[in-house]
Amino acid sequence: MSKGNKNKTSRGEGPLVEMKNITKRFGGLTALNNVDLDVDYAEVVGLVGDNGAGKSTLISILAGALRQNEGEILFKGDDVEIRSPEEAKKLGIETVYQDLALADNIDVAGNLFLGREEYRFSFGPLRFLDKGEMEERAREILEVLNIGFDSMRTKVRNLSGGQRQAIAVARSIFTEPDLVILDEPTAALAVEESKRVLQLIEDLQDQGISVIFISHTLQEVFSTADRIVVLNQGNKVGDLKPDDTDVDQVIKLMIGGRYESQPQG
Ligand SMILES: Nc1ncnc2c1ncn2[C@@H]1O[C@H](COP(=O)(O)OP(=O)(O)OP(=O)(O)O)[C@@H](O)[C@H]1O
Numbered sequence: 151m152s153k154g155n156k157n158k159t160s161r162g163e164g165p166l167v168e169m170k171n172i173t174k175r176f177g178g179l180t181a182l183n184n185v186d187l188d189v190d191y192a193e194v195v196g197l198v199g200d201n202g203a204g205k206s207t208l209i210s211i212l213a214g215a216l217r218q219n220e221g222e223i224l225f226k227g228d229d230v231e232i233r234s235p236e237e238a239k240k241l242g243i244e245t246v247y248q249d250l251a252l253a254d255n256i257d258v259a260g261n262l263f264l265g266r267e268e269y270r271f272s273f274g275p276l277r278f279l280d281k282g283e284m285e286e287r288a289r290e291i292l293e294v295l296n297i298g299f300d301s302m303r304t305k306v307r308n309l310s311g312g313q314r315q316a317i318a319v320a321r322s323i324f325t326e327p328d329l330v331i332l333d334e335p336t337a338a339l340a341v342e343e344s345k346r347v348l349q350l351i352e353d354l355q356d357q358g359i360s361v362i363f364i365s366h367t368l369q370e371v372f373s374t375a376d377r378i379v380v381l382n383q384g385n386k387v388g389d390l391k392p393d394d395t396d397v398d399q400v401i402k403l404m405i406g407g408r409y410e411s412q413p414q415g
């Protein structure tokens with residue numbers, strides 16, 4: 151079996167995640183209006199929509215960074231309150247935001263362990279980082295994701311955008327999550343680097359990890375996602391299998407209702 155999920159509790163009834171009737175208001179603006187989102191075990195869900203459609207808001211609620219005004223979330227069949235990012239992580243939900251928050255002057259191994267350094271000794275205030283152990287664990291994780299780094303000691307500032315994204319994803323699977331949320335992981339990447347990230351998503355899935363993947367590049371979503379959920383101005387307007395739809399239809403759903411008065415073509 152996969153390395154991921156090995157110490158997770160067993161499945162409950164239904165899908166891994168069920169967000170039901172989620173409404174989120176920012177003052178007078180309704181960013182999400184009664185939105186449902188399901189994610190099954192080991193499923194890749196592509197979340198698409200025009201700028202301001204509510205994608206980041208929806209995943210921020212699941213990630214514990216925002217609270218919904220209405221609606222509920224079931225995780226493994228249990229009703230859950232996700233009050234903070236820590237609570238999301240505890241459940242098994244990890245999020246990689248577009249701003250990766252990597253430390254440029256620290257090496258690859260150090261970045262993988264950022265905020266959870268392993269210490270060999272701990273004498274009062276003096277703590278010694280165990281470099282060897284960190285490197286070994288970092289190597290393991292990178293291996294699981296098929297990421298090759300010549301040196302764990304390379305400073306992150308010297309890496310490409312794709313490599314940085316890979317480190318952020320690798321870091322997210324430390325806790326052996328059930329779900330990894332990726333908000334526009336390919337937005338700043340060149341084509342080859344994007345392909346690498348899409349491969350990473352498949353690797354996560356092979357590990358039994360579910361993924362919510364936000365992207366404006368519909369070709370990427372079609373090639374990677376098992377299901378595509380479309381938001382339009384805070385409303386869910388589509389929930390489709392890539393085989394049952396095409397890019398044109400998804401674009402129409404994304405912009406439908408806003409450009410109707412314009413002439414076609
Ligand atoms: N913290 C906030 N305060 C007020 N309004 C917000 C806040 N966050 C988001 N919004 C508004 O909520 C709506 C949805 O924004 P959101 O960031 O979820 O869209 P998105 O689909 O992620 O867009 P993009 O593709 O541009 O990232 C937008 O109208 C946005 O301006």
Ligand SMILES: [Mg+2]
Nearest residue numbers: 205206207333
């Ligand atoms: Mg966004």
